[in-house]
Amino acid sequence: MRTIDVFNGDADGICALQQLRLAQPAASELVTGLKREIELLARVDADAQSEITVLDISLDRNRAALDRVLRQGAHVRWFDHHFAGELPEHPRLETHIDTAADTCTSLIVDRFLGGRHAQWAIVAAFGDNLVATAQARASALGLDEARVAQLRELGEVLNYNGYGDTVTDVRIEPRSLYLRLQSFADPAQFAAADPIVSELATLCAQDLAFASAHDPYFVAERCAAYLLPDAPWSRRVLGTFAHRLANENANRMHAVLKRNSDETFTVSLRAPLSDPRGADALCRQFRGNGRAAAAGIDRLPAAQLSSFITALAAACQRAA
Numbered sequence: 001m002r003t004i005d006v007f008n009g010d011a012d013g014i015c016a017l018q019q020l021r022l023a024q025p026a027a028s029e030l031v032t033g034l035k036r037e038i039e040l041l042a043r044v045d046a047d048a049q050s051e052i053t054v055l056d057i058s059l060d061r062n063r064a065a066l067d068r069v070l071r072q073g074a075h076v077r078w079f080d081h082h083f084a085g086e087l088p089e090h091p092r093l094e095t096h097i098d099t100a101a102d103t104c105t106s107l108i109v110d111r112f113l114g115g116r117h118a119q120w121a122i123v124a125a126f127g128d129n130l131v132a133t134a135q136a137r138a139s140a141l142g143l144d145e146a147r148v149a150q151l152r153e154l155g156e157v158l159n160y161n162g163y164g165d166t167v168t169d170v171r172i173e174p175r176s177l178y179l180r181l182q183s184f185a186d187p188a189q190f191a192a193a194d195p196i197v198s199e200l201a202t203l204c205a206q207d208l209a210f211a212s213a214h215d216p217y218f219v220a221e222r223c224a225a226y227l228l229p230d231a232p233w234s235r236r237v238l239g240t241f242a243h244r245l246a247n248e249n250a251n252r253m254h255a256v257l258k259r260n261s262d263e264t265f266t267v268s269l270r271a272p273l274s275d276p277r278g279a280d281a282l283c284r285q286f287r288g289n290g291r292a293a294a295a296g297i298d299r300l301p302a303a304q305l306s307s308f309i310t311a312l313a314a315a316c317q318r319a320a
Contacts, residue, residue: 001049001050001051002029002047002049002050002051003026003027003028003029003051003053004028004029004031004044004046004050004051004052004053005017005020005021005028005029005030005031005052005053005055006031006032006040006041006043006044006052006053006054006055006057007030007031007032007040007054007055007056007057007178008032008033008035008038008040008055008056008057008105008162009032009033009034009035009037009161009162009173009174009175009177009178010035010056010127010158010159010161010162010163010174010239011106011123011124011126011127011128011155011156011158011159011162012056012104012105012106012124012127012128012159013032013055013056013057013105013162013174014124014158014174014177014178014181015106015120015121015123015124015127015155015158015187016055016056016079016105016106016108016109016124017053017055017178018117018120018178018181018182019106019109019110019113019116019117019120019121020053020055020109020113021182022116022117022120022185023113023116023117028053030175030178030179031043031044032174032175032178033174034162034163034164034165034166034167034170034174035162035163035164035239036163036266036296036298038057038058038061038062038289039057039061039062039065040054040057040062041054041057041062041065041066041069042062042064042065044065044069045072046068046069046072046073046074047072047073047074048072048073048074049073050069050072050073050074050075051074051075051077052069052074052075052076052077053076053077053078053079054076054077054078054079054080055079055080055105055109056079056080056081056082056104056105056106057080057082058080058082058083058084058289059078059080059082059084059085059087059095059097060082060083060084060085060289061289063085063088066078066088066093067088070088070090070092070093073092074092075092075094076092076093076094077094077095077096078093078094078095078096078097079096079097079105079108079109079112080096080097080105080108081097081098081099081100081103081104081105081108081291082099082280082289082290082291083099083280083284083289083290083291084097084099096108096109096112099291099292100292101271101276101277101291101292101293102130102132102133102276102293103130103133104124104125104128104130105124106120106121106123106124106125107121107124107125107130107133107137109121110137117185118137118141119141119143119151119186119187119188120187121137122134122137122138122141122143122148122151122155123151123154123155123158123187124155124158125137125155126151126152126154126155126156127155127156127158127159128155128159128294129243129246129247129270129273129293129294130293131152131247134148134151134152134155135148138151147188150188150191150192151187151188151191153191153197153201154187154188154190154191154197156204156240156243157197157200157201157204158177158200159239159240159243160200160203160204160207160236160237160239160240161174161177161200161236162174162239163235163236163237163238163239163240164232164235164236165235165260165266168232169232169235169236170236171196171199171200171203172196172200177196180194180196181194203236204236204237204240206233207233207234207236207237207240207241208237208240208241208244210231210233210234210237211226211228211233211234211237211241211244211256212241212244214226214227214228217257217309218309218312218313220313220316221252222251222252222253222272222316222317223252223253223254223255223312223313223315223316224245224249224252224253224254224255225254225255225256225257225309225312226241226245226254226255226256226257227257227258227259227265228241228256228257228258228259229258229259230258230259230260230261234258235258235266238256238258238266238268239256239268239294239296241256241268242254242255242256242268242269242270242294243270245270246270246271246272246273247273250272250273250274251272251274251275252272252316253269253270253271253272253278253279253312253315253316254269254270255267255268255269255270255308255312256268256269257300257305260299262299263301263302264299264300264301264302265297265299265300265302265305266296266297266298266299266300267283267286267288267296267297267300267308268294268296269282269283269288269290269294269295269296269297269312270293270294271292271293271294276292276293277292277293278292278315279291279292279293279294279295280292280295281315282295282311282312282315283295283296283297285311286300286304286307286308286311287299288300
């Protein structure tokens with residue numbers, strides 16, 4: 001039997017796989033990529049001996065590849081929290097999809113495993129900026145403040161490392177990062193033992209300082225948009241800066257846009273923490289995707305920038 005694990009290279013995808021393989025060890029082929037490399041299943045050529053587990057990537061964005069591997073005879077398990085579209089029915093497909101705004105793929109896996117490796121799920125929830133959910137899960141486990149702070153920092157830097165246009169932008173390629181942590185049942189032990197965590201924290205703080213020096217391009221009572229230049233630091237910090245802005249003003253929707261070299265923008269959008277919905281719907285208007293609380297657009301044409309800002313303002317008015 002051939003085991004294939006397909007997972008997003010951010011904190012949620014990595015921590016979801018970590019939980020599963022701690023509980024269900026397997027020598028698997030690893031297929032992953034940076035945060036916005038969504039169509040990962042297209043890289044898999046399967047057959048009737050293939051057992052594929054997919055974690056933290058949209059089924060909707062991978063529907064053609066899913067249909068193909070099922071035709072090839074593969075068995076597929078899918079864990080995710082993004083917009084999935086219409087779910088196919090197939091005897092060799094098992095889906096665990098929950099698009100609620102207060103969950104993430106690692107928390108779905110945590111439920112599936114009955115909490116066997118819940119601290120990795122907490123790491124992922126912090127990485128996805130589900131701070132209240134992560135803190136509630138930590139409280140249920142009786143974790144002290146120091147441990148929670150350690151898990152939060154780990155989640156934030158793992159998530160930060162998932163952003164970039166190419167692997168040359170990030171400090172460490174996601175597959176290599178997963179391989180470095182996969183032997184640790186305790187995420188705090190990994191954070192203490194591996195210098196990559198402090199290296200990522202230092203680099204993240206520097207990139208956030210660059211981003212924070214930029215004034216908003218557009219600001220209103222319930223929404224704001226920031227434009228960042230095209231640079232390695234902006235490619236890395238896009239999502240983390242969006243999370244920072246969301247935490248600083250819980251009643252605003254925030255969009256962070258990065259200029260690209262091809263007359264487009266990459267967009268990272270966060271719904272207000274006080275009402276975490278609508279981010280995915282807004283991004284889908286511009287060929288993006290995501291989840292209710294957080295979504296993105298890979299290539300927003302520069303000619304559509306004003307239309308996007310208008311749609312952002314309108315979405316915030318409807319939510320008011």
